[in-house]
Amino acid sequence: MNDEERRAELAESLRAVRQRLDAACAAAGRPAGDVELLAVTKTFPARDVALLTDLGLTAFAENREQEARPKVAELAELRPDAAPRWHVVGQLQRNKARSVARWADVVESADSPRLVEALSGAVRNAWDAGERTRPLEILVQVNLDEAAGRGGCAPAEVPALAELVATKGELDLRGVMAVAPQTTPADVAFDTLSLIAGRLRREFPEAGVISAGMSGDLESAVAHGSTRVRVGTALLGGRRLISP
Numbered sequence: 001m002n003d004e005e006r007r008a009e010l011a012e013s014l015r016a017v018r019q020r021l022d023a024a025c026a027a028a029g030r031p032a033g034d035v036e037l038l039a040v041t042k043t044f045p046a047r048d049v050a051l052l053t054d055l056g057l058t059a060f061a062e063n064r065e066q067e068a069r070p071k072v073a074e075l076a077e078l079r080p081d082a083a084p085r086w087h088v089v090g091q092l093q094r095n096k097a098r099s100v101a102r103w104a105d106v107v108e109s110a111d112s113p114r115l116v117e118a119l120s121g122a123v124r125n126a127w128d129a130g131e132r133t134r135p136l137e138i139l140v141q142v143n144l145d146e147a148a149g150r151g152g153c154a155p156a157e158v159p160a161l162a163e164l165v166a167t168k169g170e171l172d173l174r175g176v177m178a179v180a181p182q183t184t185p186a187d188v189a190f191d192t193l194s195l196i197a198g199r200l201r202r203e204f205p206e207a208g209v210i211s212a213g214m215s216g217d218l219e220s221a222v223a224h225g226s227t228r229v230r231v232g233t234a235l236l237g238g239r240r241l242i243s244p
């Protein structure tokens with residue numbers, strides 16, 4: 001498929017996703033455009049990200065540092081004027097903090113004090129080395145699964161983790177992120193998240209982001225106050241499975 005064909009395909013799916021978002025906002029009595037669209041570009045090439053910037057998207061998310069780092073660099077070559085914002089949404093190992101501090105604008109998957117310490121130190125180093133000028137935005141990832149899931153801290157751990165982030169000058173606490181567990185209806189999970197987010201916002205008024213909702217459950221997330229949906233499949237198509 002050449003660039004023009006792929007661009008047309010992406011334009012069509014973007015229109016469909018925006019329509020779903022507008023309808024979800026209307027159904028929830030929220031203004032259209034109330035919810036940010038974050039394109040999850042994992043497993044897709046930098047060319048697709050470039051075409052999405054041509055279509056007006058400015059925020060992209062990746063879940064693996066090894067894949068993201070070269071993609072970020074490639075996009076900067078393909079679209080030097082695009083100035084996209086990159087989000088990390090996957091489980092992040094502390095030894096990847098250094099790399100992430102160089103290219104990420106937001107880490108949505110902060111889920112332990114040790115990771116927060118590593119990110120804060122890494123951003124400090126990147127500042128000192130002139131590799132970065134702005135704080136790293138942080139969302140606390142909440143695990144809404146009864147069983148310990150892959151990533152996210154327990155709801156009870158959110159306040160202390162948020163407090164720690166807030167003490168770091170290199171980090172900007174912005175809100176919460178969650179993935180609806182497969183074992184719980186999405187409405188129940190997102191309702192719980194909204195309560196957790198409300199409590200956090202009372203303590204930290206600037207931490208109002210609720211990153212919730214993916215291709216399959218964005219309507220439910222918007223109904224429960226999501227301010228940012230993370231959409232991969234519905235925009236870019238099906239992902240081929242890749243080994244970790």
Ligand SMILES: *Cc1c(COP(=O)(O)O)cnc(C)c1O
Binds near residue numbers: 231
């Ligand atoms: C892959 C991924 C998404 C996007 O999922 P889709 O179902 O493809 O829209 C959202 N959030 C996280 C954390 C992801 O890993």
